Amino acid sequence: MTDQSTANRGTSTRIISDFLQRRREQIVQRWADEALFRTVFTVSRDEAAEAAGSLVEALASVAASGRIEDLRAPGFTGVREQLTRMAASRARGGAAPSQIADEVAALRPSITDLLITDLAGSDGEASGPHVVTLTVLMGTLRLFVMETALSAGEEIIDRQRLQLLEVATPVIKLWSGIVAVPLIGTLDSARSQVVMESLLEAIVDQQAKFAILDITGVPTVDSLVAQHLMKTVAAARLMGAECIVSGIRPAIAQTIVHLGIDLGSVITRASLADALAYALHQEGAVIVDRATGAGGPR
Amino acid sequence: MSWGLEGPVSTHVPVLRIGDVLLVTLQGELHDKAAEQLQQDIGEAVAGSSAGAVVIDVSGVEIVDSFLGRVFAEIAANAKLLAAETVVAGMRPAVAITLVELGLTLPGLRTALDVQEALRMLAQPSTPLSPGQGRQENA
Amino acid sequence: MTETSGRVAACLPIRSDTDLAWVRQHVRQAAAEVGFGLVEQTKLITAASELARNTLVHGGGGQVESVFLDHGRARGLRLTFTDEGPGIPDVERALTDGYTSGGGLGLGLGGARRLVHEFSIDTSPGHGTSVTVVCWVGVPPRPREEAR
Structure with missing residues (x-):
């Protein structure tokens, strides 16, 4: 110009x-x-x-x-x-x-x-x-x-x-003092954060001593997701609640072993039902078979 | 400029005795000196009273940094030397998340949802549990 | 394509452990003003507490400056901790968990870094240390190429 x-x-x-x-x-x-x-x-x-x-x-x-x-x-x-x-x-x-x-x-x-x-x-x-x-x-x-x-x-x-994240992670009260989050779909960093926060809030609101993270609906677990699970477990423990991870499918169990992730200190159960049974047992509740009157298998 | 805070009112946090248990309730902002003073006070109280347990109620605490975290860990370690257990009760979710991100998981410390739960826990004859072991009652 | 603009919120001295409480108090107010959620606020205040204590203990005192950031639809808070202390000879090592020179748990620097979105450190032996951290509300702005 x-x-x-x-x-x-x-x-x-x-x-x-x-x-x-x-x-x-x-x-x-x-x-x-x-x-x-x-x-x-x-x-x-x-x-x-x-x-x-x-x-x-x-x-x-x-x-x-x-x-x-x-x-x-x-x-x-x-x-x-x-x-x-x-x-x-x-x-x-x-x-x-x-x-x-x-x-x-x-x-x-x-x-x-x-x-x-x-x-x-x-x-x-x-x-x-x-x-x-x-x-x-x-x-x-x-x-x-x-x-x-x-x-x-x-x-x-x-x-x-953000709204989708919130509705996608409902925290359910299973029993007095026992809450659970059934996780469905891929877990990324943002979603893991929402899961962690809503689960910990539920622990306070419900006075829950047990929190179950059910990952049956989670397709893959990489080291980042595993890390988030460990963090959630650690944070719940600091608050005085015990966290149980349930629904680890064989393929995911294999991945976890492959990745060399140590879930050692985390309580795991095969299914949500097993996790609930464990929590109830810890709480001192006994499940009795009405027909026989005997305590069922844990 | 007003900060809504007029400096430390007292550097002493009261240590209450309930039966065999020493109860310390922390509120809001805790200065470093107050935290160190508290550590000393609890040490003396445990030694002088042969209390069996210390419960630290942190439900009113909004921030726990690595300094205060270290104070908790040392209170627990000192108490243990004097055969007393330490339970941290009522930690807020935001504080718990922050401590975990900070890398401070306080493995040697027992925790409870609130003071009532801590007292109930201490009343049971149980071995200090670590996650994964589970409690042995009703086994 | 949006430029980040900033407004200085405050500049506070860090000379004693009472000042550390002021810093936490100020960061709490500033973070609430920016609109951080409770968890993000707690993380940011805790990071500020760690860094302010570093400034006091290792840097022999200094100051913190806080700046409100506006980057289009993202809002944030930037804190800069400055001291004229001995500096950090080995930054990588200082950021490693468990490394300590001040009798703490050695989680200060590395831990603070994990609590914020952006972290940078400028130091050289004998010339003091300056640590800058930034937290954004919601999604941190993606680094985008400027059109020109």
């Missing part, structure tokens, strides 16, 4: 900035009826106008700084929160980020018309370059909103993933 064109562009961004500030009210009145604002602020048009107003101010400040192609321009940072809220609201309503971006693009015609009328009335200078500057600025805004909408989508996914 030559010095000449840089200077021209500097003038142009200043003109756009002045234009945005001078025509703030007209732009706001036009934008408030556009889909982007209308669909978010369904209740009050004043709110829509207020939101449009801060967006116009943000654009004016970006133009004033001359960084019209820069998503990181300070002017944008100021409206990030507002746009995030708007994008999140549209995303909840089922709008795809591309649709939201189109709605931003739809803001451009009305403001361009206004600019052309505005400039035509002034010193008769060619409006072309300034329209280009405004178009670039609106293009950057579109990208910025798109980025914001995408990250709002990621946020929703994160939250849903």
Whole structure:
């Protein structure tokens, strides 16, 4: 870029900035009826106008700084929160980020018309370059909103993933003082953490002296999962509860031996039923066969 | 600036005697000096009273770092030399998780869900159990 | 694509074991403000307690600076412990569990590292030590390539 064109562009961004500030009210009145604002602020048009107003101010400040192609321009940072809220609201309503971006693009015609009328009335200078500057600025805004909408989508996914984790790990009270978590599916680090926390909370809530971790539904156990199991057992012990790991299938038992993991200090039982029987026995309960009146096998 | 904390009120944690058991209840923030003082006080109390057990109630403790963890381990070791057992009761889940991540599993220490459970445990004639051995009653 | 911005929350001296209590208290407040869950709060306060004690015992005292972090949708807390002590001659060894020079359990540094999401240490013999830890709420931000 030559010095000449840089200077021209500097003038142009200043003109756009002045234009945005001078025509703030007209732009706001036009934008408030556009889909982007209308669909978010369904209740009050004043709110829509207020939101449009801060967006116009943000654009004016970006133009004033001359960084019209820069998503990181300070002017944008100021409206990030507002746009995030708007994008999140549209995303909840089922709008795809591309649709939201189109709605931003739809803001451009009305403001361009206004600019052309505005400039035509002034010193008769060619409006072309300034329209280009405004178009670039609106293009950057579109990208910025798109980025914001995408990250709002990621946020929703994160939250849903967390909710899924919580429902996927129910802690069940089996008996007075005995709780169990039947684990189903792959255990990763995040899920193991949730399992550990909910099991330990249940130990407190239920005054449980025994906690059973049933891994019948866990397809594979690698060293990381085994480590998490050991940590859960150790934490439960610190709280004064005994942890029993049940449902170790032969294939998993083999993997554990192969990996050289020492589950030595962990109490293990073949099935959830065996684990419950062990816990009941430890508690002093005796299971009696009604027909014979004799204590059944443990 | 207000911190909502006006420095250590007392460096002494009261040691209660219930029958054969010394009960220590820890609350909130424990300064290093107070913890060391406690270790000394319990040592003297066990020696002077020939108590058979020490129960440390940590249900009101929000943070146990490796320093306090070491204090617990040493209290237990000292008590053991004087033929007394030590039970740590009521540890909160967040504290337990943190200690395990820290690498501090306190293997030499007996634990209980709460003070009542600790007293019940001590009343039973049992050998100190380690996980995996199980209790021998009703066998 | 989001830059991490920070706001300094406080700078506290670490000169006595009463200061250690202040540090824990402050980190508790700051962590609650950032929005950490109870378990994460406990981990962070415990890590801070370990590191502050290192600063006091091994570094002969120093200070801690806490900074609120904002990285797009991730929020976090950064703590930097600085002392002008003798430094750590062998960092790898100091991070090994069981290694101790101060009569503790030798879990301070290595243990603190396991309690946080990011951990870095800057030290050289004779020039003091600076340990920085960061914890994020929820998912730590993935290191992403900047577009330009």
